[in-house]
Amino acid sequence: MIPYGRQEINEDDISAVVRVLRSDFLTQGPEVPEFERELGAYVGARHCVAMNSATSALHAACAALGVTAGDIVWTSAISFVASANCAVFLGATVEFIDVNPITGNISLDALELMLVEARRERRLPKVVIPVHLAGQPVDMAKISNLASEFGFRVIEDASHALGAAFDGELVGSGLYSDVCVFSFHPVKMVTTGEGGMATTNSRELLERMQRFRSHGITRDSNFARTPVDGDWFYDMIELGYNYRMTDIFAALGRSQLNRLDQFVARRKEVAGQYQEALRNSSCIPLEQHALAESSWHLFVVLVEDASRRKSVFDHLRQEGYLVNVHYRPIYRQFFYAERSRQLPMDFPGAESYYSRAISLPMYPSLEKHHVEKVVNLLNSSPGHQAIF
Numbered sequence: 001m002i003p004y005g006r007q008e009i010n011e012d013d014i015s016a017v018v019r020v021l022r023s024d025f026l027t028q029g030p031e032v033p034e035f036e037r038e039l040g041a042y043v044g045a046r047h048c049v050a051m052n053s054a055t056s057a058l059h060a061a062c063a064a065l066g067v068t069a070g071d072i073v074w075t076s077a078i079s080f081v082a083s084a085n086c087a088v089f090l091g092a093t094v095e096f097i098d099v100n101p102i103t104g105n106i107s108l109d110a111l112e113l114m115l116v117e118a119r120r121e122r123r124l125p126k127v128v129i130p131v132h133l134a135g136q137p138v139d140m141a142k143i144s145n146l147a148s149e150f151g152f153r154v155i156e157d158a159s160h161a162l163g164a165a166f167d168g169e170l171v172g173s174g175l176y177s178d179v180c181v182f183s184f185h186p187v188k189m190v191t192t193g194e195g196g197m198a199t200t201n202s203r204e205l206l207e208r209m210q211r212f213r214s215h216g217i218t219r220d221s222n223f224a225r226t227p228v229d230g231d232w233f234y235d236m237i238e239l240g241y242n243y244r245m246t247d248i249f250a251a252l253g254r255s256q257l258n259r260l261d262q263f264v265a266r267r268k269e270v271a272g273q274y275q276e277a278l279r280n281s282s283c284i285p286l287e288q289h290a291l292a293e294s295s296w297h298l299f300v301v302l303v304e305d306a307s308r309r310k311s312v313f314d315h316l317r318q319e320g321y322l323v324n325v326h327y328r329p330i331y332r333q334f335f336y337a338e339r340s341r342q343l344p345m346d347f348p349g350a351e352s353y354y355s356r357a358i359s360l361p362m363y364p365s366l367e368k369h370h371v372e373k374v375v376n377l378l379n380s381s382p383g384h385q386a387i388f
């Protein structure tokens with residue numbers, strides 16, 4: 001069985017974890033702050049907050065930006081549900097932005113049209129959460145301009161995009177957003193088992209996310225709201241959660257981060273092999289922006305004729321290639337469909353993308369003969385027509 005994605009664990013990773021298990025601290029020791037420092041240095045962000053998942057980090061980022069009941073938050077129609085759930089946790093209403101049908105990333109034209117209309121209706125979003133789908137970054141400079149013009153804040157859901165860049169700028173540097181969030185789930189770019197990280201250049205957002213991660217508690221008398229009565233003192237000044245990462249996980253993350261460049265280079269190589277093998281196929285890889293350097297978390301193809309997607313998908317699965325679909329549009333999920341005033345017909349881009357997309361196996365150790373086999377299966381699937 002060949003999965004669509006998987007982790008790469010080596011002896012260094014195992015030793016790093018064992019070292020923590022033999023040490024004094026399984027959590028809240030030195031590993032988490034070191035992991036935060038190293039990841040911040042890598043992406044070029046001033047501050048990082050490690051958490052137990054990207055979902056937690058997205059929740060903390062929304063809370064730090066003041067998202068609350070009655071607010072409106074926008075995200076991409078094509079993403080994992082966590083990109084939207086993070087705002088609903090805080091009582092906000094989520095609305096979805098249509099995507100470009102051949103990249104799967106939010107359409108900046110659709111976003112601008114929605115903003116103009118929302119301004120007229122006085123229902124502008126407080127926060128917009130763009131998603132760098134499959135590892136291809138969205139043009140954040142353009143989103144940052146729209147953010148200034150329309151007065152919203154920006155959280156990047158970069159769960160797929162650690163190691164990706166746009167116009168030479170690494171995702172996570174925070175040049176064009178308030179907070180950027182990465183995931184360390186095993187299928188993502190580097191793993192901690194479960195885990196996530198928020199990056200920011202704002203000291204204030206850092207402090208808020210740190211408190212949110214640990215019950216809303218501060219030990220700093222500058223932030224405390226009740227008098228310090230001894231060295232045991234701490235003050236819970238707001239409601240928070242236990243979203244902390246363990247030192248065991250952080251040690252694994254640090255060890256993995258050492259190989260991030262290698263992972264990205266190998267994924268890029270695999271993507272090149274797919275692109276080459278698919279040149280005469282009617283299955284088309286997602287279009288890449290000329291300035292985008294994808295981290296290639298996923299390799300998505302669009303089946304030319306949507307009516308054949310299911311048979312192509314089933315054929316690959318029957319042959320032991322565990323292809324997937326990323327993603328079923330969030331507005332089609334029961335929870336959102338029931339609440340939303342938006343309908344599938346409002347999303348021509350997402351509907352087209354969703355009807356045609358298949359994620360092929362993609363991970364650093366995937367071998368070339370698997371790539372060739374996958375493409376042969378795509379081309380020989382029932383109903384498929386080669387275009388030689």
Ligand SMILES: *Cc1c(COP(=O)(O)O)cnc(C)c1O
Pocket residue numbers: 052053054055056079080082083131157159160182183184185194195196
């Ligand atoms: C994986 C993923 C998440 C959630 O990450 P977790 O670390 O599993 O919580 C959020 N958004 C997107 C786009 C993802 O792919």
